[in-house]
Amino acid sequence: MNDILNTLSFFHILKQPLTLVELVRWKHGAYKSMSEIYTDLQSLIATGKVIEQEGVYGLSEDWIERRISNDQARNHAWKRIEEFLPTLTANPYILAVAVANSCAFNSMTTRSDIDFFIVTKKNRAWLARLGAALPAKLKKIRPGETERAPICLSFFADESALNMQPYLIENDIYFAHWADSLIWIYDQKNIYASFKEQNSWAQEILKRPLNSSFIPFKQKKGITSKIFSLVDSDASEKFVREKQKNIMPKVLQLENEQPGSAVVLGDHIIKMHLDDRRSQITEQYEQHMVMPETEKIYA
CATH class of the missing domain: 1.10.10.10 (Winged helix-like DNA-binding domain superfamily/Winged helix DNA-binding domain)
Structure with missing residues (x-):
C-alpha cells in the first residue's frame, strides 16, 4: 500500500x-x-x-x-484547447501537440494556464513558435492577456530532440510524471511512440511503463500553412530565432542554459519555465516517502 x-x-x-x-x-x-x-x-x-x-x-x-x-475551470480549459488546436495543426512546422502540466494532470483551477508541449520539424522550432504565438497574441489569449485559461506556448522541441533526460534534475519525480501525463492530441509522424521510446528514464523513476495517452485530431490546412510554407528555409529559421530571442525578457536571456535552469533557448529546444518548482517538489516528496530505503522508487 x-x-x-x-x-x-x-x-x-x-x-x-x-x-x-x-x-x-x-x-x-x-x-x-x-x-x-x-x-x-x-x-x-x-x-x-x-x-x-x-x-x-x-x-x-x-x-x-x-x-x-474546479470542474468548471477544467471544462473551460478543454473548450479553449479545442478552439485553438486548429491554429496549431495548420502550422506547417508542427508535427505533434501534447497538453501538459495542470491540464494533463486534471488539476486546472481558475488561475491555471493551458500548457502545450509542441514537437516541430527538425531545425524549425522557432518558425513553429512564431506561427503559434502570433495568432495567440492577436486573439489576446496568452498569459497576461486573459485571466481564464490563457494559452502558454513555452515548450517546443524539434523531432531530433525528443529525449528530455539532459534537462533532468536529481531524482526528478515531477519531470517523470510530466512525461507520463502528456495527452497527445495531434501527431502526424508517430512522435507519440518515439517520445515514449526515447524517455525510458521516466519508467525507471516511476517503476512502470509510461501511460501517456493519445487522442488523435485531424490536421487542418489553411492560410497559416500556406503563408509560413513560403518562408521554409534555414535562413528564415535563423532570422526569426535571433529576432525572438532579442525581444524576450532579459531574465529569460540571462537564465538561458545556466546550470540547473529550466530555460533553454537553443536551436532544437525552446523551454521557458522561470517558475521551476521541481527541486522543491522533489524535496517535499522525499520527505513524505513511506517506502523503506531499499524500495525507493528512484533509480
Whole structure:
C-alpha cells in the first residue's frame, strides 16, 4: 500500500487529490487492478491515512473540496484547447501537440494556464513558435492577456530532440510524471511512440511503463500553412530565432542554459519555465516517502 500513499503524496504536493480511475493510471510501481487498489484504499481510510469524499481520494480535505469545485475551470480549459488546436495543426512546422502540466494532470483551477508541449520539424522550432504565438497574441489569449485559461506556448522541441533526460534534475519525480501525463492530441509522424521510446528514464523513476495517452485530431490546412510554407528555409529559421530571442525578457536571456535552469533557448529546444518548482517538489516528496530505503522508487 506504500505505492498508493507515495502516489497520493506526490499529488498532494500539487494540491491534487485523485479519483480511483486516476489512481490506477498514476500509481507508482507495479500494476494493480482497480479492485486491488480499491481494497487497499479502504484499509488506508480505516487507519486514517487517506481521506475519501465523493469518490475523490487524498491526504487533505481542503484539496478534495477544491478539486470538486474546479470542474468548471477544467471544462473551460478543454473548450479553449479545442478552439485553438486548429491554429496549431495548420502550422506547417508542427508535427505533434501534447497538453501538459495542470491540464494533463486534471488539476486546472481558475488561475491555471493551458500548457502545450509542441514537437516541430527538425531545425524549425522557432518558425513553429512564431506561427503559434502570433495568432495567440492577436486573439489576446496568452498569459497576461486573459485571466481564464490563457494559452502558454513555452515548450517546443524539434523531432531530433525528443529525449528530455539532459534537462533532468536529481531524482526528478515531477519531470517523470510530466512525461507520463502528456495527452497527445495531434501527431502526424508517430512522435507519440518515439517520445515514449526515447524517455525510458521516466519508467525507471516511476517503476512502470509510461501511460501517456493519445487522442488523435485531424490536421487542418489553411492560410497559416500556406503563408509560413513560403518562408521554409534555414535562413528564415535563423532570422526569426535571433529576432525572438532579442525581444524576450532579459531574465529569460540571462537564465538561458545556466546550470540547473529550466530555460533553454537553443536551436532544437525552446523551454521557458522561470517558475521551476521541481527541486522543491522533489524535496517535499522525499520527505513524505513511506517506502523503506531499499524500495525507493528512484533509480
